[in-house]
Amino acid sequence: MRSNFQHLLLRQEEGVVVITMNRPEVLNAFNDAMLQELTEAVEEAAKSDDVRCLVLTGAGRAFGSGQDLSAFASAQHNAEAQPVSEHLKKYHRLLSLIREMPKPVIAAIRGVAAGISCNVALSCDLRIAADNARFIEAFARIGLVPDGGGGYFLPRLIGLGKALEMAMLTDEVSGPEAERIGLVNKCVPLAEFETETMALAKRLAQGPTRTYGLIKQLMYQSLDCDLPSALELEGRLQDAAKATADHREGVNAFLQKRRPHYSGK
Template identity: 65%
Template sequence: MRSDFQHVLVNFEANVLTITMNRPAVLNAFNALMIQEMTEIVEAAAQDESIRCIVLTGAGRAFGAGQDLSAFADKPATNHAQATQEHLGAYHRLVNSILQLPQPSIAAIHGVATGVSLNIALACDLRVAAEDARLSEAFARIGLVPDGGGAYFLTRLLGAGKALELALLADEISGKEAERIGLVTSCVPLAGLEEAVRMLATRLAHGPTQTYGLIKKLFQQAQDKDLAAVLQLESKYQSMAIETADHREGVQAFMQKRPPKYSGK
């Protein structure tokens, strides 16, 4: 994977790929190039078996301030429908690429996480927020509906009522409140965010990576199916998991009363 990106930093260490949105002067607000670069990185990571966990974060004092609205300031007010579809299509590709990663993913959230930046964090499997985090579905403040999958992720994480409340009122919530309602996995002091995320990513990177991927598929597909269909899916994915080297290692480690050493295969 190349590393000469203009608006994104990448760091690979101990099987963990850290992707850092890097436009700190504008609180990591998205422009077209940053969307493109992030999508390229995530899609490449999905094909790299050496990567066993992905962390997404932002440079400077924020996770991300959503879309950089200055990018639209000089565009003519014509053909809005086509322009909107093309613009959102780039976000949709990025969101889908994160959601479909075969490896577990973590969003490390500090400072502002608003609009589409928040919804991209929601596409990750786990979210760790700092106590200074300020999360908001801010779209209604400028007369827009949530995009980047916001309605999909919020309703599934919080239920329809709370999701609609966040979308309609567009209020900021703290990292602690986000933890309380289940929007993030945990909330930690800002000074401890990097270490908390590192420990969680290391734990996942040493786990049964292929099985994690199957668990993700099972849970994503189970959301809109009845019990009979979910039971069929679990049989399908369990049959695949039982053939992995990590399953065999897990059983052997259990029998030998030792910690397992998973290879991710």
């Protein structure tokens, strides 16, 4: 994968690619350049057979502090500035790539995850947080509604009442509280954060990758369809899973009473 990014750091290890947003001087706030680079990196990871799990994290003390408001404010004063909805389409492409990627994506969050950065984390399949993590849906503080999929992801993860509470009151949610309410899958001590993140990522990278992609498709599409449609989808995806080499390996390993060795195919 390409590695010469201005605002990203990339590391690849045992089928895992770690993408680190690298603007620590502004707590990894998004500007257009970093958003474009991140979109390119995620798209490349999705296509690479060498990548079987992706980890998205932030450099330094934070996952991300949201949109870089200095750049945002400058654009607002430009008489020919495009509508915010046009700008958001760039984020929407990134969110769609993460959701549609046929392999697992983990958000690894330490420190603050605010605004659009928080919602990018919520778009990932799994989230692991350090115990110093702070999640903030900060949009209402500046008179805006949650964007970057916040209105979609939040109520589906934590329920409508909690989602409205986070969006309206804009109070911080700590890492331990995020685990309790289902906003993250796991909260770990900061000292163990990187070790625990890589252990989870490598476990997924050693699994049946194509099956994981089909599981993502089943779960995400089932959220928005009725039961008959979900059952029809289930059948089609099970047919596809049964045709994989990893299914055959899993069955053989079970019958031979040994650990399976998945190829991701």
